[in-house]
Amino acid sequence: MLKNDLILRAARGEKTERTPVWLMRQAGRILPEYRAVRNSLSGFKELVETPELAAEVTIQPVDILGVDAAIIFSDILVIPEAMGLTYEMVEKKGPHFPKTVETVNDIQALKVADPTDLSYVYEAISITKKELNGRVPVIGFAGAPWTIFSYMIEGGGSKTFSKARRLLYEDPKMADQLLEMITQSTIGYLKNQIKAGADMLQIFDSWAGVLPPKHYSRFSLKYISQICDAIDEVPITVFAKGAWWALPELANVNCRTVGLDWNMNPKEVKSILTGKTLQGNLDPCALYGSEATIKEATKQMLEDFEGHPYIANLGHGVYPDTDPNKVKYFIECVKELSSH
Template identity: 50%
Template sequence: MTTEFPPMKNDLLLRAARGEPTERAPVWVMRQAGRYLPEFRKVRESHEFFEVCRTPALATEVTAQPIRRYRGLLDGSIIFSDILVVPQALGMEVLMNPGPFFPEPLVTPSDVSKLRTEVDVNKELGYVFEAITQTRKELDGIVPLIGFCGAPWTLFSYMIEGGGSKTLQKAKTWLFKYPEESKALLKRIADVCVDFLVGQVKAGAQLLQVFDSWAGELSPYDFGVFTFPTLQHISRSVRQRLSDEGLPSVPLILFAKGANHALKQLAEEGGYDVLGIDWCIDPVEARCLVGPKITLQGNMDPNVLYGGRDAIEETVKRMSQAFRSSEGGWIANLGHGITPGVDPEDMRWFLECVHKYSSSTN
């Protein structure tokens, strides 16, 4: 049964993601529902992080908070969840203390036997699907809703490191010491991601983003051997499944942070409509690498939001000119997620500057 959702009132993000001309760049921000907002911190005073993720009413509320606060300025909403719900679905315990912590990480390939061999995403991650459906209704068509997952390499790294890491020594040891076992685990994670993303579309997600936050920690060779095949597998499999099941074809976004060396290959063979870029590559260079058919997303350094309004305005103006200087779609965003100490009014100023300077007539 297909759920009926309110008609879209703002489809700018969807059009840009499909490569269609837009009167200005649509804008949204990674982690826009989060700790920089006082209303989000208020919810967290009485609810643990994963409790918010697992409670559809709470996830809907915090997803909608920035849309309400910045009404008319944001062009997209991203469901409040976490990339680590996939390792949880595989049977691993994940805590927030305050960052992610795995009490029992995978130490050697023999530990993979502890993971679920079959993952029923409806059973394990149905709360995300419920939150997506509720949020689509709550948004009332004001903006599209983005679903997401973590990329296999990033999830693999967390599952082995047991949390965040500056060196990824343990995860990289697996790649070099157990290459075939690593590829098998990456593929297994990728298959769960495919099921999860398809389920999000069924629930009402209108775009999908894959976050490969640690892509840039690998050499170009190792990215090509271990990561690229899983990213390609996800895009191809999701598209095939959506087609086979008569579901809408939604734009696919990939944010492979730091893997700017791979932009050309990702554009030509990755299978994504949109490629997110960080602030370490100039938009003009990125456009030369990907060509005009791929939409780019990004790419202001999130720390500019601490630099005051003049710095924000000047950076947005320069960024807009760079993205608009050549043919191809652009979705304005930061080059990574917004950080907790940002003043919400400086975020508002960023959005207002994007509206001012990203017009196709500027």
């Protein structure tokens, strides 16, 4: 039995006694406790692939920051890895794929991921679930197919994502072939996260904002919709960073919650997404401010979302050099200012 199910009730659109709060990237570099675990290992991937340790760092922010949910410590790039395209995590640079997808032959060399290849993630979820013992819900997640596709084509992050975007014009059929494989891989993966104990799911479309609206509908939302349609066991959140123009279309996607980045205006979004719970959207840089600044920004945010089912969060992941005490203060402000 969950002792704190605020976030699940908010996701279902029910009234809650206060606003639930958690943070994207809450398990990680901001916490010295995380760095201690991470520094004892060969690198990021070893941490992701060691269930006991992944569970430990998943639970840290619940203990230290007082958030209302634990999000499993993993990475969106475990999917391409399970499909046959391995990645490395380069210190201070981010992900790198030594080999990328350039031709149809490269796609044929891949496979739809066998969910059992990702058993270390499910094991981390079940250990987390057991150790939390109902204190807060566990959030599972995956990357949106377009965002995963971008990494597989580009080989890493990019300022323009021009290789990935170019393919949509040059060979849309090839793009669809790869997107469909990623989508099928993701559905199996998320279903197994639910079996392992995930109480809700989030789909991260980090590179949504680089596409023109028509391409976003055609090559991203279409596949996100397929995933949401295939899963009805738990509430799903879709976070499409930068895709403010896609909000009216997101109203028709089969998800319970829509995450907003800090450039989106909650007052406008409330009228577009009347049937959805909203999540977000404080600028992560606000947490560099003084306590008075943080409190004022949090108050303003809560007022902007007032009267609508809502989960407090940042408009993107918390930045690694943010003072954990400021993060904790933000969480305390949400709790204090939203209690009825």
